[in-house]
């Protein structure tokens with residue numbers, strides 16, 4: 001048991017260290033969100049106007065809870081950073097294989113499932129930190145940072161990261177070449193994050209697109225992040241309960257999802273993917 | 286004889302319809318240095334992969350320290366250390382961190398780690414580089430670090446797959462000093478592969494491997510004795526005629542190899558003056574040397590190891606051309 005814990009820890013530590021020493025990667029994790037926010041945020045927020053407009057007839061004062069597009073995509077950008085770091089962290093088993101380090105691990109007297117778990121936790125931790133880095137540019141998005149918000153974002157980021165890193169490890173276990181990583185990025189990672197509601201309000205979408213968004217597990221990792229960020233911006237509870245109406249929240253079977261619903265879905269998907277990752281990783285030779 | 290530490294019985298590995306290792310059987314005794322000598326593609330690495338549980342044999346069986354390599358993988362893995370043919374260090378970690386990583390995977394306690402790690406670093410003379418990133422190491426230093434790592438958990442058998450490949454002669458000699466010293470200090474069994482015949486000479490016993498089969502297995506001396514006393518190489522003006530003439534007149538078996546004639550005689554120093562006196566043809570050059578393992582290989586397979594490697598290169602080129610896609614490992 002002790003040996004197992006230590007193994008998970010040392011594998012986790014290796015990935016965290018490698019990340020820390022990879023300064024270009026850290027700088028990339030900071031600059032990509034800035035570019036996104038500056039280009040898309042500024043480019044589109046004017047055209048889109050305020051995303052929440054309480055009707056004159058409602059009990060709320062006009063203008064209350066107004067959200068502009070930059071504030072809207074801010075949690076989406078956090079999700080994007082977490083998401084790509086997770087996929088990369090998971091798929092890095094392919095790089096480990098390419099550079100021979102995997103053989104050293106596979107020949108050691110340890111369970112391969114444990115290796116997969118250590119790899120997942122390492123990748124998820126790095127991804128959570130990469131997501132946290134986005135908080136540094138909150139002022140650019142006009143988002144107010146509160147301690148409560150940050151503390152609530154962390155576990156949500158980590159759960160999403162765990163699920164997506166597990167998926168990455170599962171994909172990487174079956175992959176024999178680094179080239180395959182590009183394919184995964186293009187055919188799985190980009191569509192998943194773009195069709196997750198991270199970058200556009202889920203309102204008046206074509207039916208097929210709405211369907212994809214709702215079967216996409218990444219959507220349920222994005223939604224709670226947005227909810228927490230908007231709440232911290234002082235949005236009145238009356239509007240928070242009706243976010244789905246404005247396309248700022250996810251609705252499933254006619255009901256707006258709460259944070260707990262989202263967590264339940266993300267954790268279920270995460271466990272499924274992690275079991276799959278352990279299985280596939282153990283089966284390779 | 287004590288119970289063998291490695292017992293291999295009809296071990297076979299096929300990739301599709303290509304047989305990489307073909308019903309190989311042998312035993313290795315505890316404390317022995319055992320070498321596989323053979324050209325590229327002979328099946329050396331494939332055999333090791335099966336012995337270290339990274340590949341499943343297609344047929345046959347192997348016991349390592351008494352444990353079956355298929356059914357008791359855990360016990361086998363605990364008994365062995367391996368230096369892979371290809372690099373397997375994490376370049377982004379320091380030497381010390383690479384060793385820590387390995388030690389934890391093998392379940393060494395913190396106290397054992399503190400004792401063992403400086404020991405093995407000292408042994409490969411890398412103690413002063415412990416905290417440097419491996420990416421700053423030279424090829425030879427990386428190789429030494431891999432050997433240190435393979436020994437860290439005091440395995441009973443150390444596998445070295447081409448341990449000195451790509452190293453300069455001086456580093457190679459150093460490496461051999463360690464390896465020979467190791468057996469003395471740690472008493473472990475060493476299983477190595479090489480295609481340098483000079484290197485195979487260090488082994489207690491050598492298995493000559495070609496096309497997935499063991500062509501001969503014995504001590505280097507006994508193998509060389511198979512060749513006979515000394516190897517004489519001559520070049521003459523008329524190879525065709527002279528080969529037959531030498532066979533007839535001196536009662537030896539002549540092998541024609543490129544533009545030379547080679548044969549073996551009991552006592553070369555005495556033979557040469559007689560040969561020069563009595564040989565009717567024109568001698569261009571003549572030389573005498575003690576037999577090497579390459580001569581053994583030539584005698585067994587009709588090719589030298591270097592030739593065999595050229596063959597393998599042609600084969601690979603052919604495979605590339607015909608676009609036979611083979612999965613990697």
Ligand SMILES: Nc1ncnc2c1ncn2[C@@H]1O[C@H](COP(=O)(O)OP(=O)(O)OP(=O)(O)O)[C@@H](O)[C@H]1O
Pocket residue numbers: 300305323324325326327328329330331332370480611612613614
């Ligand atoms: N995974 C694989 N799939 C298909 N063929 C393989 C595989 N691994 C090895 N082979 C083939 O098996 C043969 C033996 O390979 P192996 O690596 O064991 O040779 P070797 O004796 O170690 O050679 P070298 O001296 O070059 O390391 C080669 O022809 C090789 O192409």
Ligand SMILES: [Mg+2]
Pocket residue numbers: 329330331370446
């Ligand atoms: Mg090899």
